[in-house]
Amino acid sequence: xxxxxxxxxxxxxxxxxxxxxxxxxxxxxxxxxxxxxxxxxxxxxxxxxxxxxxxxxxxxxxxxxxxxxxxxxxxxxxxxxxxxxxxxxxxxxxxxxxxxxxxxxxxxxxxxxxxxxxxxxxxxxxxxxxxxxxxxxxxxxxxxxxxxxxxxxxxxxxxxxxxxxxxxxxxxxxxxxxxxxxxxxxxxxxxxxxxxxxxxxxxxxxxxxxxxxxxxxxxxxxxxxxxxxxxxxxxxxxxxxxxxxxxxxxxxxxxxxxxxxxxxxxxxxxxxxxxxxxxxxxxxxxxxxxxxxxxxxxxxxxxxxxxxxxxxxxxxxxxxxxxxxxxxxxxxxxxxxxxxxxxxxxxxxxxxxxxxxxxxxxxxxxxxxxxxxxxxxxxxxxxxxxxxxxxxxxxxxxx
Amino acid sequence: xxxxxxxxxxxxxxxxxxxxxxxxxxxxxxxxxxxxxxxxxxxxxxxxxxxxxxxxxxxxxxxxxxxxxxxxxxxxxxxxxxxxxxxxxxxxxxxxxxxxxxxxxxxxxxxxxxxxxxxxxxxxxxxxxxxxxxxxxxxxxxxxxxxxxxxxxx
Numbered sequence: 001x002x003x004x005x006x007x008x009x010x011x012x013x014x015x016x017x018x019x020x021x022x023x024x025x026x027x028x029x030x031x032x033x034x035x036x037x038x039x040x041x042x043x044x045x046x047x048x049x050x051x052x053x054x055x056x057x058x059x060x061x062x063x064x065x066x067x068x069x070x071x072x073x074x075x076x077x078x079x080x081x082x083x084x085x086x087x088x089x090x091x092x093x094x095x096x097x098x099x100x101x102x103x104x105x106x107x108x109x110x111x112x113x114x115x116x117x118x119x120x121x122x123x124x125x126x127x128x129x130x131x132x133x134x135x136x137x138x139x140x141x142x143x144x145x146x147x148x149x150x151x152x153x154x155x156x157x158x159x160x161x162x163x164x165x166x167x168x169x170x171x172x173x174x175x176x177x178x179x180x181x182x183x184x185x186x187x188x189x190x191x192x193x194x195x196x197x198x199x200x201x202x203x204x205x206x207x208x209x210x211x212x213x214x215x216x217x218x219x220x221x222x223x224x225x226x227x228x229x230x231x232x233x234x235x236x237x238x239x240x241x242x243x244x245x246x247x248x249x250x251x252x253x254x255x256x257x258x259x260x261x262x263x264x265x266x267x268x269x270x271x272x273x274x275x276x277x278x279x280x281x282x283x284x285x286x287x288x289x290x291x292x293x294x295x296x297x298x299x300x301x302x303x304x305x306x307x308x309x310x311x312x313x314x315x316x317x318x319x320x321x322x323x324x325x326x327x328x329x330x331x332x333x334x335x336x337x338x339x340x341x342x343x344x345x346x347x348x349x350x351x352x353x354x355x356x357x358x359x360x361x362x363x364x365x366x367x368x369x370x371x372x373x374x375x376x377x378x379x380x381x382x383x384x385x386x387x388x389x390x391x392x393x394x395x396x397x398x399x
Numbered sequence: 400x401x402x403x404x405x406x407x408x409x410x411x412x413x414x415x416x417x418x419x420x421x422x423x424x425x426x427x428x429x430x431x432x433x434x435x436x437x438x439x440x441x442x443x444x445x446x447x448x449x450x451x452x453x454x455x456x457x458x459x460x461x462x463x464x465x466x467x468x469x470x471x472x473x474x475x476x477x478x479x480x481x482x483x484x485x486x487x488x489x490x491x492x493x494x495x496x497x498x499x500x501x502x503x504x505x506x507x508x509x510x511x512x513x514x515x516x517x518x519x520x521x522x523x524x525x526x527x528x529x530x531x532x533x534x535x536x537x538x539x540x541x542x543x544x545x546x547x548x549x550x551x552x553x
Contacts, residue, residue, distance in 0.1 A: 058433060058462060059525040065549040066527050068490075075492040080447040083492065090445025090493045175526055330490070 040206045042295075044302055044366035045222060046199040047234045048188045049275075052132035052165070052305060052361035053172050054157060055179060061126045062173035069175070069330035070111070073121060074101040094327035101327070112320045112333045120334035125343070126172025130155050133165035133361040134290055134307035137345070149355035151345040164359035166345045167310055170336065176322075176329025183322060183329045187277025192232075195225025197276025199364075200240055201293070202371045203257070203264060209299070212259040217266050217291065220371065221251040221274035236300045239370040243274075249373075255289070264293040264304075271308070278322040286310060287347065287357060293366075302366045309346035309357035316340065433460040435524065437531050437545030439473060444544050445494050452476040454508075454543045456531040458485075458524075465521055469501055471510040471531060478537035480506045487520075487529030491546055498529065525549070 054061060068076075071094045075083060086092070086100050094101070102110050105117030131154035137145060140162045144150040156163040176183040191197055200220040206212055220242040227238035243250045251274055257266035271289040275282040289308030296302060320333035346357035439454030454473030460466075471483055483502040489495035499514050516524065523529045527548065535542040 058460075059549075063549065063551040065525075071492060072490055080442075083445070084447050087445065087492055089447075094493065178526075180522070 040204065041371075042203040042206055042209075042299075043240075043369045043371040044201040044203075044293075045226070045234075045238070045240055045369040046201065046364050046366045047192075047226070049191075049199070049277075049362060049364045050179060050184050050188070051167065051171055051177050052363045053126070053168050053177060053179070054128070054131050059173075061128045062124060063127055064124050064173075066173050066175045066330065067124050067335065068121070068332065070101045070104070070326055070332055071097070072330070073332055074104045077104065095324055098324045098327045112323070112326070115316065115320060115334040115337035118334050120338040121332065123170070123332075123335040123339035124173045125169050125339065130157055131163055131165040131168045131361070132157055132305060132307075132363065133163040133168070133359065134160065134292075134305075135162045136164040136288060136290075136307060136309065136359045142345070147347065149345045149348060151343065151359070164345065165307075165361050166343050166358040167315070167360035169343055170340055170358065171319075174329075174331045174336070176326070176331050181329060182325055183278055183331075186325060190277050190279070192226055192228070194276075195222070197274045197281065198222040198224075198226065198240070199273055200242060200369065200371050201366060206259070208259070209295070210259065210262050215257050215259060215264065216254060217257045217264065218252055218254045219271055219273055220249055234367045236367040237370060239372050241372045241374055244374050255291070257291070262295050262297075264291070264295070266291045268308075271306075273306075275318075277318075278325050280318055280321050282314070282318055284310075285314065286360070300368055302368075304364050304366065305361055306364065307359075307361040310360040311357050312337075312340045312344050313356070315358065429459075431462050433462070433525075434458070434550045435460065435547040436550055437547045439471075439531060439533060439543035439545040441538075441543060443491050443530070443546060444538075444541050445492055446540055448538050448542060450475075450477050450538065450542045452533075452543050454531075454533060454545070456545060456547065458547060460516075460521075460524065465516045465518075466513055467499075467516055467524075468513040469511065471501055471533075472508045473533055473543060474508065476533070476535050476542055478535045478542075480542075481534045481536060481539065482506075483510055483533045484531070485529055485547075486532045488523040489530070490528060491530075494540070497532075498523070501531070 078086065087097055102112055105111050105114055107117070109117035111118045133154060133156060137148040139145060142151045142153045151164065151166055154163040154165055155161060171177040175181050178184065198221065200222050202218045202220065204216045204218065206215050222240040223243045224240045227235040229235050251272055253271040255266040255269040255271065257264055268288045268290050270285065270287045273284040273286060275284045286306060286308035289306060291304060291306050293302050293304035316337050319331065319336050322329060340358060341354065344355035344358050346355055346359055348355050435458040437456045439456060441448040441450040441452070452473060452475045454471065456469065456471045459468045482497070482500065483506060484497040485499040485501060486497050487495050498520055501510050501512055504512060524547065527546065530544055530546045532541045533543040534540065
């Protein structure tokens with residue numbers, strides 16, 4: 001029988017068959033092709049990620065202005081002579097005098113590392129009725145429950161009632177966290193230029209791009225940097241490999257979701273997200289997280305919001321760890337740390353009853369991408385692919 | 400006829416009481432304005448400065464036009480003033496250039512005037528990164544200075 005095949009097919013016929021088979025298999029064997037109905041998978045790479053703060057043109061959410069930062073608090077506490085000495089009569093930049101400003105603890109401690117070592121000025125909280133976010137505690141009035149502490153509710157900027165976002169209340173009047181502030185701008189630029197902490201979003205089990213009651217959303221970290229065009233713009237449909245360790249993805253939090261009129265929304269779940277910004281690496285655990293993702297008509301890009309509970313200690317790690325960047329972000333760790341625990345509204349500590357997380361929301365943008373899973377590549381290396389097998393069967397495998 | 404006259408007097412009386420006790424009419428534009436103030440002294444100068452002078456700056460921002468109207472008063476300067484203006488963007492402990500000259504109509508207190516902000520100057524103002532500075536012949540970098548702070552509506 002093996003010899004018969006050589007008589008049935010001439011060399012030319014073999015080549016035509018081989019090429020046809022190759023095209024057929026190449027077309028149908030693509031892994032994770034974004035926005036492709038055939039693959040039933042959508043892939044995105046997150047391009048910008050920001051604390052979702054409701055910023056009005058005249059900053060009416062901050063009726064008493066923005067909060068003072070380390071430098072101002074420290075400088076106001078000095079005598080005239082010391083001001084002249086430590087700032088060279090105002091000629092030494094805030095960055096250069098940061099090392100002095102930060103050590104205003106009662107015994108000279110670094111207040112970013114020891115936020116309770118200095119008296120914290122009261123933080124000016126964001127005011128007003130409206131915010132980004134979602135109803136996370138399930139109440140309509142923010143009353144205390146077994147899973148939350150009493151807090152005020154917002155009206156969502158999309159009109160949704162009973163929205164929770166204590167993180168906005170906390171950071172809404174801190175200059176560095178505004179969309180034009182140093183922390184936000186620098187964090188996005190960091191990721192864009194060095195490719196660290198990049199989030200990939202994969203939506204699988206998609207039967208219909210517009211309406212689908214059952215999809216799965218998985219979050220990964222990329223080990224490839226952004227593909228940028230000559231103008232610095234994000235190139236869609238680039239390939240990004242997921243980060244793995246010992247053959248398993250480091251990040252792969254998964255939640256169920258649905259698509260309604262082209263908008264993906266997920267159920268609630270604890271999600272780990274990679275993060276890098278302002279020279280700080282971090283694993284972001286967003287508890288009881290939900291995501292809303294709106295796809296563009298052409299499927300090239302998407303805009304989304306993530307809402308969930310953000311740990312106060314996790315926030316402090318980042319907010320207090322930004323280092324000298326705070327000299328142009330105008331923030332004060334002791335004030336943020338103290339206020340964060342005062343207004344925390346989620347996950348009460350079973351021992352103390354004090355809440356340990358803040359309801360929060362983040363806005364992000366994304367572009368379509370091919371998400372490449374290294375384990376697929378490993379399989380391909382060890383197992384002959386279908387084309388090789390076919391060519392082998394046809395006797396033109398070159399052996 | 401008499402009952403009608405009484406009724407008319409009664410109505411007039413009621414109307415008078417209502418008019419006299421009604422709250423003063425509120426100017427809509429003013430209600431929407433934003434007030435920034437600053438107490439001016441030698442304390443906020445970056446270079447140690449010693450002056451008995453005091454002053455106050457009030458700036459009203461009109462949202463629709465981005466027009467600011469200022470009133471700056473001062474007294475007891477150590478020497479005649481040279482310039483009075485809005486400086487920024489900068490916080491305390493460092494210096495910046497003059498954004499708006501407040502004294503184009505003269506340096507006598509009170510100094511009043513107005514100008515239209517561009518978007519950049521607006522952002523400096525609402526984020527608290529501008530200050531009022533009065534320079535004098537003795538203190539040429541500045542004798543009285545104060546960071547402008549937004550005032551909450553009463």
